[in-house]
Amino acid sequence: MSYPYQIKSFEEYKAAYQKSIEDPAGFWEDIANHFTWKKKWASKEDVLRWNFKEPTVEWFKGAKMNITENCLDRHLAERGNQPAIIWEANDPEYPSRILTYKKLHEKVCQFAHVLKNNGVQKGDRVCIYMGMIPRLAIAVLACARIGAVHSVIFGGFSAQSIADRLEDAQATFIITCDGAYRGAKDIPLKSVIDDALIGNKTIKKVIVATRTRTAVSMIKGRDVWWEDEVQHIEDKGITYIEAEEMDAEDPLFILYTSGSTGKPKGVVHTCGGYMIYANYTFVNVFQYQPGQIHFCTADVGWITGHSYVVYGPLSAGATTLMFEGVPTFPDAGRFWDIVDKFKVNILYTAPTAIRSLMGFGLGPLQGKDLSSLKVLGTVGEPINEEAWHWYDENVGKKKCPIVDTWWQTETGACLISNMAGITPAKPSWATLPMPGVQMVLVDENGKEVEGEAGQTVSGNLCVKAPWPGILRTTWGDHERCRTNYFATYDNMYFTGDGALRDKDGNYRITGRVDDVLNVSGHRIGTAEVENAINMHAGVVESAVVGYPHEVKGQGIYAYVIYQGSHAQNTHGSGDLVRKDILQTVTRMIGAIAKPDKIQFVSGLPKTRSGKIMRRILRKIAEGETENLGDTSTLLDPAVVDEILNGRI
Numbered sequence: 001m002s003y004p005y006q007i008k009s010f011e012e013y014k015a016a017y018q019k020s021i022e023d024p025a026g027f028w029e030d031i032a033n034h035f036t037w038k039k040k041w042a043s044k045e046d047v048l049r050w051n052f053k054e055p056t057v058e059w060f061k062g063a064k065m066n067i068t069e070n071c072l073d074r075h076l077a078e079r080g081n082q083p084a085i086i087w088e089a090n091d092p093e094y095p096s097r098i099l100t101y102k103k104l105h106e107k108v109c110q111f112a113h114v115l116k117n118n119g120v121q122k123g124d125r126v127c128i129y130m131g132m133i134p135r136l137a138i139a140v141l142a143c144a145r146i147g148a149v150h151s152v153i154f155g156g157f158s159a160q161s162i163a164d165r166l167e168d169a170q171a172t173f174i175i176t177c178d179g180a181y182r183g184a185k186d187i188p189l190k191s192v193i194d195d196a197l198i199g200n201k202t203i204k205k206v207i208v209a210t211r212t213r214t215a216v217s218m219i220k221g222r223d224v225w226w227e228d229e230v231q232h233i234e235d236k237g238i239t240y241i242e243a244e245e246m247d248a249e250d251p252l253f254i255l256y257t258s259g260s261t262g263k264p265k266g267v268v269h270t271c272g273g274y275m276i277y278a279n280y281t282f283v284n285v286f287q288y289q290p291g292q293i294h295f296c297t298a299d300v301g302w303i304t305g306h307s308y309v310v311y312g313p314l315s316a317g318a319t320t321l322m323f324e325g326v327p328t329f330p331d332a333g334r335f336w337d338i339v340d341k342f343k344v345n346i347l348y349t350a351p352t353a354i355r356s357l358m359g360f361g362l363g364p365l366q367g368k369d370l371s372s373l374k375v376l377g378t379v380g381e382p383i384n385e386e387a388w389h390w391y392d393e394n395v396g397k398k399k400c401p402i403v404d405t406w407w408q409t410e411t412g413a414c415l416i417s418n419m420a421g422i423t424p425a426k427p428s429w430a431t432l433p434m435p436g437v438q439m440v441l442v443d444e445n446g447k448e449v450e451g452e453a454g455q456t457v458s459g460n461l462c463v464k465a466p467w468p469g470i471l472r473t474t475w476g477d478h479e480r481c482r483t484n485y486f487a488t489y490d491n492m493y494f495t496g497d498g499a500l501r502d503k504d505g506n507y508r509i510t511g512r513v514d515d516v517l518n519v520s521g522h523r524i525g526t527a528e529v530e531n532a533i534n535m536h537a538g539v540v541e542s543a544v545v546g547y548p549h550e551v552k553g554q555g556i557y558a559y560v561i562y563q564g565s566h567a568q569n570t571h572g573s574g575d576l577v578r579k580d581i582l583q584t585v586t587r588m589i590g591a592i593a594k595p596d597k598i599q600f601v602s603g604l605p606k607t608r609s610g611k612i613m614r615r616i617l618r619k620i621a622e623g624e625t626e627n628l629g630d631t632s633t634l635l636d637p638a639v640v641d642e643i644l645n646g647r648i
């Protein structure tokens with residue numbers, strides 16, 4: 001497979017960018033022509049229709065396709081025997097697995113039959129809650145094969161979170177595992193699903209794959225084993241299923257993500273635009289060469305896993321490495337062992353992982369052959385210069401370009417990143433927008449920040465026109481999509497991030513400007529955590545803010561007013577109540593949302609209209625003791641001193 005649209009020089013990048021702005025439809029039409037379509041778009045007018053007011057965005061509407069034909073079938077003739085997925089288990093002693101394109105195609109087709117036999121139809125929402133095993137990719141692709149809308153939920157979310165998502169998506173099927181291995185832990189996935197299903201009225205079937213073989217309950221008529229179901233298909237000698245004809249604008253998946261309100265949003269991506277954009281950025285950002293091994297360490301439960309473990313690489317006929325475990329198990333040399341073992345060429349991970357591995361020193365790198373590495377990447381949060389240089393020197397041996405890719409669940413794939421070895425890198429800067437991406441910085445009034453020549457400027461990061469991978473809606477609530485992303489500034493998509501731009505047009509992301517935290521590269525809404533804390537008996541009110549954390553990027557700091565029957569605890573160390581609250585948050589959301597610090601307070605700094613002044617709380621959490629800003633508008637300024645004195 002060759003990629004005629006792979007950019008080969010900085011000059012080519014500039015030319016492509018220019019063309020993409022002058023003639024977006026023409027630019028993306030040329031690229032789209034290199035994919036497999038069942039029926040092409042009728043004319044250039046059908047390539048793009050949009051209006052950010054409503055918002056509506058349609059790419060290639062009326063064109064018919066199936067993303068799995070692009071990820072699987074079209075590679076069979078040329079690279080049927082090439083590994084599509086290399087899988088490394090959590091336990092290094094457990095045999096790794098290779099699925100060739102031919103094998104993966106067969107397994108996806110067979111599982112697609114299983115879905116159909118169990119009643120799944122085009123358009124149905126299928127929730128996938130599994131560990132990082134090849135069957136997760138198979139489940140995702142099998143849904144896409146028959147036109148079912150998958151919604152993958154990360155294995156760290158609690159039963160309550162799953163229940164909320166099932167309800168919101170009105171999901172009718174679940175695919176899960178008995179359990180999952182992650183480091184030293186076994187996660188009882190099926191049992192979490194069972195809890196999530198108490199009171200659920202929509203789920204018809206649960207398909208359970210075995211991995212840990214922990215004991216699980218199987219409810220007659222509802223729960224079926226993956227292996228048994230596949231066996232029925234294999235017994236009939238079936239290895240193929242026709243790919244469902246999808247409109248380019250039919251939904252491909254829903255992925256829930258946090259925003260500034262208490263309820264996660266179901267971000268919807270469609271088949272055609274998402275495919276083209278995930279593929280285009282994969283091929284260009286990483287400068288993927290046929291035959292290379294691409295190792296993205298993200299879980300498929302997050303957007304990074306969707307776009308750069310599954311759809312981007314497979315649509316490009318690449319070999320994608322899927323790792324079940326964590327970077328520190330059985331020791332902090334695990335990533336390096338994997339790179340060495342499989343001769344990985346591209347390593348794409350999160351700054352949090354790099355910072356955490358830095359903490360173990362250079363020992364775990366010793367004796368590991370990393371010479372196969374060609375390109376390194378980071379995603380999910382700003383990378384500090386120290387971590388960038390450590391990655392560059394000790395992992396890339398100063399020979400591998402590092403791509404700092406900025407993007408979001410809503411953007412489908414990278415919007416800002418250097419292209420490895422093609423466009424210049426700048427440590428801790430995501431650098432330049434992808435072709436087709438009209439980035440702008442605006443001030444609070446929505447006025448574009450131009451800046452004088454030679455100046456670095458700052459503002460809120462927005463995009464002026466659609467790219468093919470932009471979200472189309474938030475599931476079941478289009479108005480929410482509009483108010484969240486398209487209403488803050490007129491005629492622009494607002495990212496929620498702040499950024500700097502230097503004189504060369506490079507962007508540096510400074511972080512969220514809304515009430516969303518980024519903990520270890522995971523997005524968590526402060527309101528979500530507050531809601532969870534407030535569920536705890538005895539909690540009167542809470543306020544959650546982020547603070548800088550050496551490894552996680554941001555930590556979660558919670559201020560809690562507590563008047564429960566165990567109130568005496570707060571006068572002592574309060575440790576027991578703290579633990580109870582953490583338990584409640586784990587139940588309501590999942591362990592990833594647990595506050596790092598909980599401070600009990602008797603009041604919160606509020607304005608006379610009752611609004612919490614988070615700015616003050618943020619400063620205190622950051623360790624600031626003076627310069628808290630104007631506190632004169634507070635209802636009770638004395639509360640600030642009390643909070644300061646009780647700071648953790």
Ligand code: WTA
Pocket residue numbers: 257302303304378379380381382383404405406407408409410430495496497509511512518521522523
């Ligand atoms: C942040 C993850 C700085 C940002 C793909 C964004 C980054 C949020 C970077 C989206 C980066 C992502 N540099 N910040 N390279 N990449 N972010 O939806 O705040 O999980 O808005 O998507 O992560 O997180 P999400």
